[in-house]
Amino acid sequence: MIARLGPPLAVLLLAGPVLCGLVGTVLPAFGYLPALGGTRFTLAPMRDLLAEPGLIRSALTSLAVALVTAAAVLMVVVLFVAGWSGTRIFGRILHLVSPLLSVPHAAAAFGLAFLIAPSGMIARLLSPWLTGWQRPPDLLIVNDPLALSMTAGLIVKEIPFLLLITLAALPQVKLAETRALAASLGYGRIAGFLFGVWPRLYRQIRLAVFAVIAFSSSVVDVAQILGPTLPPPLAVRIVGWANDPDLARHFLAAAGALLQLGVTALALIVWLFFEGLAGVVTRRLGQSGRRWRGDAVLRRSGLAAMVATAAAVGAGLALLSIWSVAGLWQFPETLPHSFTASAWIRTIPQIARPLGITLACGLLSTLLAIAVTLLCLTRELQTGRPAGRWALTLLYLPLIVPEAAFLFGLQIFFLAARAEPGLPNLVLAHFVFVMPYVFLALSGPWRAFDRRHEAIAAGLGKSRRTILFSIRLPMLLGPILTAAAVGFAVSVGQYLATVMIGAGRLPTITTEAVALAAGGNRRVIGVYALLQMLLPAVGFAVAIIVPALLFRRRRAMRAG
Amino acid sequence: MTEKGLTLDHVSIAIGGRTLLEITHHVRPGEVLTVMGPSGSGKSALLAFIGGFLDPAFAAKGRVFVSGIELTDLAAEERHAGILFQDPLLFPHMSVAGNLAFALPEAVRGRAARRRLAEEALADVGLARLGARDPDTLSGGQKARVALARVLLSAPRALLLDEPFSKLDADLRQQMRELIFSKALKSALPVVLVTHDEADARSAGGPLLRIGE
Numbered sequence: 158m159i160a161r162l163g164p165p166l167a168v169l170l171l172a173g174p175v176l177c178g179l180v181g182t183v184l185p186a187f188g189y190l191p192a193l194g195g196t197r198f199t200l201a202p203m204r205d206l207l208a209e210p211g212l213i214r215s216a217l218t219s220l221a222v223a224l225v226t227a228a229a230v231l232m233v234v235v236l237f238v239a240g241w242s243g244t245r246i247f248g249r250i251l252h253l254v255s256p257l258l259s260v261p262h263a264a265a266a267f268g269l270a271f272l273i274a275p276s277g278m279i280a281r282l283l284s285p286w287l288t289g290w291q292r293p294p295d296l297l298i299v300n301d302p303l304a305l306s307m308t309a310g311l312i313v314k315e316i317p318f319l320l321l322i323t324l325a326a327l328p329q330v331k332l333a334e335t336r337a338l339a340a341s342l343g344y345g346r347i348a349g350f351l352f353g354v355w356p357r358l359y360r361q362i363r364l365a366v367f368a369v370i371a372f373s374s375s376v377v378d379v380a381q382i383l384g385p386t387l388p389p390p391l392a393v394r395i396v397g398w399a400n401d402p403d404l405a406r407h408f409l410a411a412a413g414a415l416l417q418l419g420v421t422a423l424a425l426i427v428w429l430f431f432e433g434l435a436g437v438v439t440r441r442l443g444q445s446g447r448r449w450r451g452d453a454v455l456r457r458s459g460l461a462a463m464v465a466t467a468a469a470v471g472a473g474l475a476l477l478s479i480w481s482v483a484g485l486w487q488f489p490e491t492l493p494h495s496f497t498a499s500a501w502i503r504t505i506p507q508i509a510r511p512l513g514i515t516l517a518c519g520l521l522s523t524l525l526a527i528a529v530t531l532l533c534l535t536r537e538l539q540t541g542r543p544a545g546r547w548a549l550t551l552l553y554l555p556l557i558v559p560e561a562a563f564l565f566g567l568q569i570f571f572l573a574a575r576a577e578p579g580l581p582n583l584v585l586a587h588f589v590f591v592m593p594y595v596f597l598a599l600s601g602p603w604r605a606f607d608r609r610h611e612a613i614a615a616g617l618g619k620s621r622r623t624i625l626f627s628i629r630l631p632m633l634l635g636p637i638l639t640a641a642a643v644g645f646a647v648s649v650g651q652y653l654a655t656v657m658i659g660a661g662r663l664p665t666i667t668t669e670a671v672a673l674a675a676g677g678n679r680r681v682i683g684v685y686a687l688l689q690m691l692l693p694a695v696g697f698a699v700a701i702i703v704p705a706l707l708f709r710r711r712r713a714m715r716a717g
Numbered sequence: 718m719t720e721k722g723l724t725l726d727h728v729s730i731a732i733g734g735r736t737l738l739e740i741t742h743h744v745r746p747g748e749v750l751t752v753m754g755p756s757g758s759g760k761s762a763l764l765a766f767i768g769g770f771l772d773p774a775f776a777a778k779g780r781v782f783v784s785g786i787e788l789t790d791l792a793a794e795e796r797h798a799g800i801l802f803q804d805p806l807l808f809p810h811m812s813v814a815g816n817l818a819f820a821l822p823e824a825v826r827g828r829a830a831r832r833r834l835a836e837e838a839l840a841d842v843g844l845a846r847l848g849a850r851d852p853d854t855l856s857g858g859q860k861a862r863v864a865l866a867r868v869l870l871s872a873p874r875a876l877l878l879d880e881p882f883s884k885l886d887a888d889l890r891q892q893m894r895e896l897i898f899s900k901a902l903k904s905a906l907p908v909v910l911v912t913h914d915e916a917d918a919r920s921a922g923g924p925l926l927r928i929g930e
Contacts, residue, residue, distance in 0.1 A: 541772070541773045607806070608770075609802050609804070609806055610806055610808065611770075612765070612768060612770045612793075612800060612802075613800060613802070613806055613868075614819075615768070615769065615770060615793035615794045615796075616768055616793070616796075616797070616798055616799045616800040616868065616871070616873065616877070617799065617819070617820045617867070617868070617871040618794055618795075618797050618822065618871055619794055619819075620794050621792075621794070624794075627819065628808060631810045632808070632809065632810055634810075708810055710812075710851050711809055711810055711811075711851050711852075711853065712851055712853035712854060713809035713851075713852070713853035714809050714810050
């Protein structure tokens with residue numbers, strides 16, 4: 158059976174690029190890269206790296222951004238889930254927050270920038286009646302040296318991710334029962350959750366937290382839009398060196414990528430330390446007998462933070478759309494004087510090629526990821542053994558190894574293998590990031606499928622193949638298309654993989670949008686960011702509409 | 718082993734080294750063997766073993782024959798052991814007639830012929846002209862009848878019943894018992910029924926095996 162190929166194929170296509178990428182980083186970092194004339198091992202690239210001005214500050218910025226982001230995201234998610242799960246408000250907020258997962262990071266970052274910049278919407282709403290400003294104040298809010306706005310941009314985008322991962326793990330911890338038990342013992346909602354559920358729940362979502370740390374420590378697009386510039390975070394500088402026309406700078410970039418690996422590892426180690434500490438403290442508090450019933454303020458702040466997240470991203474996206482059709486819009490006017498389609502009309506002729514590459518790469522990498530995922534899951538059925546812990550670790554591997562560290566090496570690897578930058582390389586690189594999300598999205602519904610349907614079909618004399626294609630796959634069409642939409646959204650949002658592996662020759666909507674950040678033409682940025690946001694939305698619309706049309710006369714197929 | 722009917726030859730099922738049941742029995746065509754036992758006694762595992770979809774966590778030994786054909790070595794789809802569960806489990810993405818056409822053997826050729834047989838099977842369980850309906854719009858009793866028509870249409874060698882009446886309300890339950898047992902008798906099918914309801918056993922009228930007590 159062809160499904161036998163699934164697991165090895167997944168290992169090859171996920172671990173392969175990561176490992177090749179790491180080799181491609183480590184060797185040039187020590188001077189070895191025959192394609193560029195480096196035939197001896199030397200410490201020269203390392204020395205060059207350490208001589209770069211502001212290097213320590215760049216590295217520390219990356220480290221701090223990662224740790225603060227992860228801590229803030231985790232706190233908001235814990236307070237919100239602990240304080241509100243099972244309530245009606247919880248469900249409503251979920252409807253608000255879940256779609257944010259599909260918004261590309263760059264679009265969300267642009268939206269936030271348009272909101273909080275000195276000439277942004279918040280300043281306009283407060284001016285001049287409160288602030289007295291007639292002109293935008295000369296404040297460095299976006300690109301601030303402490304990376305506060307960058308951290309805020311990451312926090313609002315990572316909260317939906319961790320929240321959805323946490324929700325997926327909830328059924329395994331018997332939340333409602335534990336809550337009832339803790340309440341009957343007199344514990345407050347949040348304390349009951351922390352002592353009764355959290356230790357088990359955290360084990361389930363731990364890899365996702367690591368992924369948030371790794372991503373935040375090496376993010377490039379959000380850093381370019383919101384992050385500090387003098388000096389920028391480490392990953393941004395690596396991309397600069399890697400794209401330098403002077404190919405000798407590649408050695409410097411490799412050394413930088415190795416440092417990035419170290420920074421991310423250090424962030425994880427620091428996290429592990431605090432994780433252990435928090436575990437000890439929680440256990441102590443749990444034994445102390447205190448009930449912490451007065452947690453209303455904490456609960457409310459969890460809710461407020463969650464609402465603020467959704468509101469910030471939502472308002473930012475609305476602003477992007479307004480800017481894309483804005484005519485004259487002077488400070489401190491709240492709305493433009495006039496509306497015009499001129500930004501769209503000027504931009505559309507240039508959009509065709511990036512749009513084509515975005516669609517082709519997104520569709521191909523998603524298709525590949527769906528195929529490999531289905532093979533793996535079918536194999537799981539045949540062997541009767543669900544994929545274990547090692548498989549989950551493998552899935553998270555591309556999300557935990559910092560992308561700036563292995564993508565640069567993968568670029569070098571393709572260079573050494575004389576594989577010209579082209580769509581196949583790009584699809585492979587996107588697949589590495591698409592596959593984990595597709596698998597995580599599809600494996601739940603797949604495993605929850607009522608296997609008695611298959612027993613009945615087998616009793617009717619149907620072969621395994623017929624059962625798969627006539628029963629299981631059609632009944633799971635909705636979840637399969639949803640997983641595909643998630644994968645497509647991930648591919649559309651990829652910035653670093655596209656810049657590195659495409660070597661600048663394969664522009665997508667996302668890379669074009671980020672490239673515009675420095676120029677500051679808000680109308681054109683609005684057009685690109687809006688497109689960036691619309692593409693995933695179209696994917697999800699397809700995932701909803703197609704099953705609804707196909708099964709429009711099958712009521713039970715609409716419920717799930 | 719070549720007699721007509723279903724033969725269980727030294728069938729034993731164990732889990733984690735603990736033997737749940739050991740059965741040697743012959744079920745004649747049209748006869749209902751009722752197996753009773755508390756939950757966890759392995760009675761559903763027995764049906765899964767006969768049908769060929771036993772969870773690998775169980776260790777099973779012994780052989781199963783139907784009219785001289787050994788089922789034990791065959792894949793589930795080669796056994797033609799029709800099964801009914803507590804839930805009707807109609808395929809939700811197919812129409813009622815689609816469910817029935819899915820069950821019809823390939824040997825019946827031609828759209829018209831297949832549709833006619835499906836309609837006849839529906840009429841046979843008192844549901845004439847419901848073929849175009851969405852299964853989810855049927856009542857509980859109607860769904861159970863469609864599930865019965867579907868399994869009979871696949872021309873099974875034996876019928877396996879996994880507490881198929883337990884979710885029906887009382888008067889519907891008696892109707893379904895009579896319907897299923899009379900159809901099995903008419904088609905001369907050996908039937909294995911697992912249940913924990915004494916009334917099922919009485920209504921089946923055949924031999925009764927108690928396990929796990």
